[in-house]
Amino acid sequence: MQYWSKTYIPTLKESPAEAEIESHKLLLRAGLVRKIGGGLYAFLPLGKRVLDKVSQICREEMNAAGAIELLMPAVLPAEQWKAGPRWNAVREVMYSVNSASKNAKPTDDPQYVLGPTHEEIITPLIGSEISSYRDMGKIFYQIQTKFRNEIRPRYGLMRAREFVMKDGYSFDENDEKAEESYHRMAAAYDKFFARCGLTFISVEADAGIMGGGFSHEYMVPAEVGDDDVVYCQESGYSANVEKATSGIVPEDLVDAEPVGELEKFGTPGVKTIEKLAKDPFNISANEQFKTLLFVGDEKLFAVVVRGCDQVEEAKLGYLGYQVIRPATVDEIFGAMGAYPGSLGAIKGTIKDRSKLDGVFGDDAIRLIGNGVTGANEKAMHVKNVNVSRDLDLDRFGDFRKVKEGEPCPNSGKPLKIARAIEVGHIFKLGTKFSESDQWGAKFHDSEKQTKPAVMGCYGIGVSRTMQAVIEQSRDKFGIIWPWNVAPYHLVITVLDPGLEEASSLANSIGEAAEAAGADVLIDDRDERPGVKFKDADLIGIPLRVTIGGRGLKEGIVELKWRNEESARKVSIEEAVSVVASEIREKASS
């Protein structure tokens, strides 16, 4: 039992100006966290309790799924990262640390980095520990503070520079077993998020710089989310928009025959799809080929999509490049001999084709058949451009961003798109990390063969999950904590703490509630009733029992659930047993 006067819960009537979204405001107002710096937060006593509860649920579900907890350092030797496969891709988000020694020489490269994730550490660790197939099939995890130098921290704990993450890593002897581990973790994730009281969906996701096989994200639908999720209720299809595909190109599509010779025409001043779609040209965007240039791993390449489509940059990762950025105007002119607005990928019109590592066509341009594109000449476009006859493509692929309403790839029904917060992400990694000779994780199989372990990695944003719960479970008065993650389950609001009868009743109810499995907070402060009610609502304790002098005269106390409208009166004699039985019922459900 905790007395309000003995702990520290600094609630605020007004929201600090720094907070923009409701869950961030409530984190601050309910006295859960305070900002120390950009993306850096202190967890106050109440916030620490929630964080611990979320962590503990996570731990229980991991253990139940057979994962094994360990703890690695957060300060990591930079050498070990440099030896890994993605140093260049991730070093920007890593904080660098140098030795504090006065004798240490300043260096360009850091001696240490603060861990943003631990594949580079656990792979060699396990690699050197485990060498037999008999020890394969293990999943290790830790719950630890992670550091990422986010370019733009946002929304409190939602995207912080320092945050608590559960990261897990599986090591299996073959693909099949690795997928079993993956599904075991997926099932554990489902249970974890459900126990946290979240409404969530798991979606197919882009594997990003993790590479490897396939991946799913755990998404909490919320307007303030950073991700778009594409889904179909009919078929159950769901995917991050970065990964999502649609059935817009029929599998049996027959490519159109040419309709005539290529024909150049003047388009003075026309540099956009929109202008070409208007008078006097009237060539709609879905009849235009749009040619865009990117640089992937310092190599220039082009992508052709329909004028009405957007390139989904994440999908360009399918092409094998790791670090991708849009090409500069100079780079574009150097290869194409023209500037954006006049670009096209017609055979023979590209000034220096050798500068292009590839020209890739989005599948959907096949729907155009014969269309219009730039002539790689100022103020000129070309019509009757036939996809198979005229475009200088190395290959086709899916590079476009799916739009709402397009047919689901499985059911054909219109797809929907919703905003969501990513709270978990699981990857089947394959052998990307384990196959390295001097560094990886290899084992001897029963045939005495040396093989790399097939890995998976599994992340949960623990502190982000805490905020996602608030974002999803609140009203105009404050937070409504789901039972399992509530900092306290029961608050006993003692309106007249000076009355001996009131405080002793509060203690009896509190003890019975504790025995029934609840964490109990007794509001014994010398405050007016209104303040206590407002605070109890604000910090979102699921169950409230009110004991006041007025009720005592009537012989009753009040029992109110935070997520219900009205309170119930319970006689003093029954109060202890009623509270205890309601708590038992809630705790077991």
Added chain:
RNA sequence: CGGGGCGUAGCUUAGCCUGGUAGAGCGCCUGGUUUGGGACCAGGAGGUCGAAGGUUCGAAUCCUUUCGCCCCGACCA
């Protein structure tokens, strides 16, 4: 890193344009009256106006630089 905005008491802010003693509400402290949904009265503490430099007799206010924070974009649990 690009674009926009903001830094005045623990919190929310007025004052800045048009330079002249820094003001309010909440919170905090003292006393009193109150006591079932953020009470009231009286008294009080708390600010080198983000920092540095400049203009000026005089700068929160004008100029320059710088730091920090927030929002929009690319990235992520």
